[in-house]
Each structure stands twice: as C-alpha cells, then as structure tokens.
Amino acid sequence: MLPLEYFLYLQIIIFLFITPGTPRVVIISYSMNYGVNKCIWTALGDVTANIIQATLVIFVIGSFISDHPLFLSTFKWIGVIYISYLAYDIYNARPKEINSNEIPEKSFFSFYKDGFLVAGTSPKAWMFFPFIFPQFIDFSSNYVVQFLILITTYVVLDFLSLVAYAMLANKLVVWLKANPKTINTISACVLIIIAIIIVITQQY
Secondary structure, three states: OOHHHHHHHHHHHHHHHHOOOHHHHHHHHHHHHHOHHHHHHHHHHHHHHHHHHHHHHHHHHHHHHHHOHHHHHHHHHHHHHHHHHHHHHHHHOOOOOOOOOOOOOOOHHHHHHHHHHHHHOOHHHHHHHHHOHHHHOOOOOOHHHHHHHHHHHHHHHHHHHHHHHHHHHHHHHHHHOOOOHHHHHHHHHHHHHHHHHHHHHOOO
16 A cells, blocks of 8 residues: 555545535534533444444455445445434434533433444445445555554544534534524434435445
8 A cells, every 4th residue: 555545545535524424414413412522422333333344344245245235235224214213313302401511311322322323334334345445455465454554544534523523513502592403403304315315326
C-alpha cells in the first residue's frame, strides 16, 4: 500500500463520514434527546460493527459475499426493517427539556445495540468493505499490517465524526426549544426516506 493509495483511501472514507447517512441521523436525534455522553455508546456500537464487518470480509467471507448477492439482499431488508423501527422509536421519544437534568430513560446497552445494529445491517457498509476496502490492500505482502492500518484509520475517523455530529446537534437543541418535537419528526422522516431509497436503489 503506497502513501498515494492511503491518501485516496482517506479521501473516500472522509467523504463517507461527512455524508449524513443512517448512523449520523440516529446520532443527531439521540444527541438532542439524550445528550452527547449517551451517544458515545452508540458511536462505539457503530465502530464495533465496522471492525467485525471488515474482519469478516478480509479474513473469512470476502469471496462468499461477492458470489452470493442474496447475502447482501438479506442484510438490506433486515436494515430496512430496523431503520423503520428506529424511525418509529425516535418519533415517539420525549425530547429532554432544555437546561433540565432529567434525561429520558434508555440503557447504555440500548444505545450501543442501536449503533451496532444500524451499522451492522447497513447495505452501505456491506458494499464498502467487500468491494472498496480490499482494493487498498496488497495481499501479496504483509496484508495483516495493512488491514490494521486501514481499519484503525476508519474506526478512529468514523468515531470522531459521529461524536462531532452529536456535539453539533446538541448545540442546536437551543434553536429548537420552542418546538422540541421538530427534530424527532424530521429525523424519523429522514430515516424512512433512507429506508425507501435503500429498497429502491440497492439491488443485488
């Protein structure tokens, strides 16, 4: 893996991370409803799923995924169903009051699980790791070290971008204090739109 290839890899993943996909929509809504600290668990769940996806693709089932589109299709529908459930859950969530210490009830594991499942069932991730990620690894040399460099870069930048989204969203709470239900409605609608786009565009 040459430095030029690594720079190209950085450009690709940074573009992916600044694009407000499903994990970022969830992070924004959770930040406004529960605060930034709770969102760290969602971000950890997200990157954990990514580590597992990358490991499976490179060391276990990379060729299987390429040869069996039914695998990707199954994950697509699981992801669509879960995104729809999250949209319903977010829409019905009770936003926290501005300047209030009262935080809506939700366990740390629940935050972690949501982040893990959203990333783990994301067709976008299952397309990236089998078809783009391996392109930056030279399997004729020490590919384990290359894998560790690439996945560490991915995880660190992904985690930081998710936390940045959460912090920015938390600052915007003040703007929505007159109508705190607005962000839940918007987030739920965006998630439904994402689910519909996945159904229409992701064909395997």
